[in-house]
Amino acid sequence: MLEEVRNGAVFAFLNHLDFFSKIRNMPYSLVKGAALSKQCYGNESERRYNDIDLLVPKAFLGDLENHLLQMGFHSRPSSMKDYRLERILCLSSSHQIIPYVRTIGNQSIVIDVNFDIFWGEYEGKKINMEQFLADAIEMDIYGTKVKTLPPLKAMVQLVLHHYKDMNSIFLLATRNTIRSEMFKDIYFLLKNNIEDISVQNLLRISKEYEIIPYVFYVLFYTKQIFGDSFLLEYLEAFRTPEGEKLLNAYGLCKKERKEWTVDFRTRLESNDLNDYIEGYLTERDRRKIQLNKQIFMGG
């Protein structure tokens, strides 16, 4: 209940700033958070979230950042003193820039600005974000009109997001990013949008974007948790040797990839995934984790 009041107030404040009207002509989508909650569960407040996540093409980052600055947001300081180095790091090896924040009283509104649905280390075919965002749909969130992804693309975004969270050595070392709620979102997004996200539609878009192994990976573990037999049809359609190889591995690129030494249930129930990976990290992995800590965790 408190959560709903807080989130409603955040959107009311953004509405007061005309935030979403001012960026309406920009290719953007509100992703995860309230928009995903509505697509998964039918209402804005079912899913817990702390930040407002926006997805914009890289070429529009400057425009969006100007809007944010004009509306009183500022980039959250990191512990890196070299702003340009920080910017290069975010843009070349991440999918997001430093979040923008505006504080009102004791509340902070945090805007996460994402410019890609892949991770920074991704070595495969990139998706053109302007084209990806071209068919964004309008949605009403707490009385505010926002643009968000249609269900099929929301699934693509969510699958890649979850794959990243489950495989990033930085996230595994610093946060517990393998959580059962993430599979709940996948399950209900699929279950409640079954026509839009039919096996055929998901397979078609996954072939186009060359992401079949990642979709298989996330659906495989969703099936482990939910056990619902309708998922079997998806698993059979998406099963490939490449996807099966990913199941017991972590790391977001070939150079970083390592085998888990514990099973999925243990990973899911762990309070500190770092315990299971720390001993296997290379010097380069550690350097990368440290750099990311400096930027995204302030130290």
Place this chain on the structure above:
Amino acid sequence: MEKPSIINVVEIINSCIENAVITESNYEDSLIELGVDSIEFIAIIVELEKTFNIEFPDDRLSILELESVSKIIQVICEILED
């Protein structure tokens, strides 16, 4: 600012990577396939920006965009001509 030469850029890149694998003969090959990783790519960009006194635009800052030495030279030339 003088236009970047292949030798010039190759020297800078090789100084930023652990195994200096770039030569004049493979400057059109993919940096990823040549073994350049994300941290080395950041070092390369920082060094190139310093040397040529430029800033790569946001939408060019990716190893998939600046995929080879020849592409890097092309983009530096575009920035210097602007």
